[in-house]
Amino acid sequence: DAKTTQPNSMESNEEEPVHLPCNHSTISGTDYIHWYRQLPSQGPEYVIHGLTSNVNNRMASLAIAEDRKSSTLILHRATLRDAAVYYCTLWVNRDDKIIFGKGTRLHILP
Amino acid sequence: KAGVTQTPRYLIKTRGQQVTLSCSPISGHRSVSWYQQTPGQGLQFLFEYFSETQRNKGNFPGRFSGRQFSNSRSEMNVSTLELGDSALYLCASRTDPANTGELFFGEGSRLTVL
Numbered sequence: 001d002a003k004t005t006q007p008n009s010m011e012s013n014e015e016e017p018v019h020l021p022c023n024h025s026t027i028s029g030t031d032y033i034h035w036y037r038q039l040p041s042q043g044p045e046y047v048i049h050g051l052t053s054n055v056n057n058r059m060a061s062l063a064i065a066e067d068r069k070s071s072t073l074i075l076h077r078a079t080l081r082d083a084a085v086y087y088c089t090l091w092v093n094r095d096d097k098i099i100f101g102k103g104t105r106l107h108i109l110p
Numbered sequence: 111k112a113g114v115t116q117t118p119r120y121l122i123k124t125r126g127q128q129v130t131l132s133c134s135p136i137s138g139h140r141s142v143s144w145y146q147q148t149p150g151q152g153l154q155f156l157f158e159y160f161s162e163t164q165r166n167k168g169n170f171p172g173r174f175s176g177r178q179f180s181n182s183r184s185e186m187n188v189s190t191l192e193l194g195d196s197a198l199y200l201c202a203s204r205t206d207p208a209n210t211g212e213l214f215f216g217e218g219s220r221l222t223v224l
Contacts, residue, residue: 032210034213036215041217042217043114043200043202043215043216043217043218044153044200044202044213044215045215046212046213046214049210049211049212087153091210093210095166096165096166096207097143097155097158097166097168098155099155100145100152100153100155101152102152103152
């Protein structure tokens with residue numbers, strides 16, 4: 001079964017870049033990699049997604065390994081508002097459903 | 111435009127009772143999926159509805175069911191509640207199943223079973 005593995009928690013200083021890693025060695029060729037984040041008392045919020053190529057948007061960048069077995073979410077300049085649980089997820093194409101990892105709790109130090 | 115709306119936000123039930131949760135998707139979104147979030151198991155997919163039909167489902171017992179109405183609003187029902195059903199239930203919407211991009215989540219309904 002598809003699954004993702006992430007560190008339980010990470011810490012970063014405000015205004016510095018943050019690299020959040022994710023392993024997904026069981027990924028299939030048509031599965032998309034999605035990242036969501038969840039702030040306290042809120043539902044998950046979409047961050048970014050990709051299939052094979054690196055992706056950038058206004059929130060973050062997604063770097064996908066050439067073999068697609070791992071990816072890294074990059075927050076270019078962390079702020080206190082970026083403190084959240086970040087979920088690396090797989091959109092399993094054959095089942096057409098999303099599989100969430102356990103998430104990484106990101107702490108931002110002022 | 112308005113986001114995904116879930117009601118009620120909080121509710122308390124006792125074992126053996128049943129509960130119905132409601133989800134109104136973003137206007138124009140026709141696909142609604144449901145998730146259970148617990149500290150132990152994390153976020154788990156329950157099922158997805160599109161055009162009033164269940165498209166797929168996760169590994170949950172038959173006590174968990176849902177439906178979708180012609181206006182795309184969805185409800186999920188849990189019968190014969192157990193203590194372990196205490197969780198945050200989240201729904202998400204997307205335009206249609208062909209869209210493998212962004213899911214829009216509601217704030218969830220927090221269910222406590224006593």
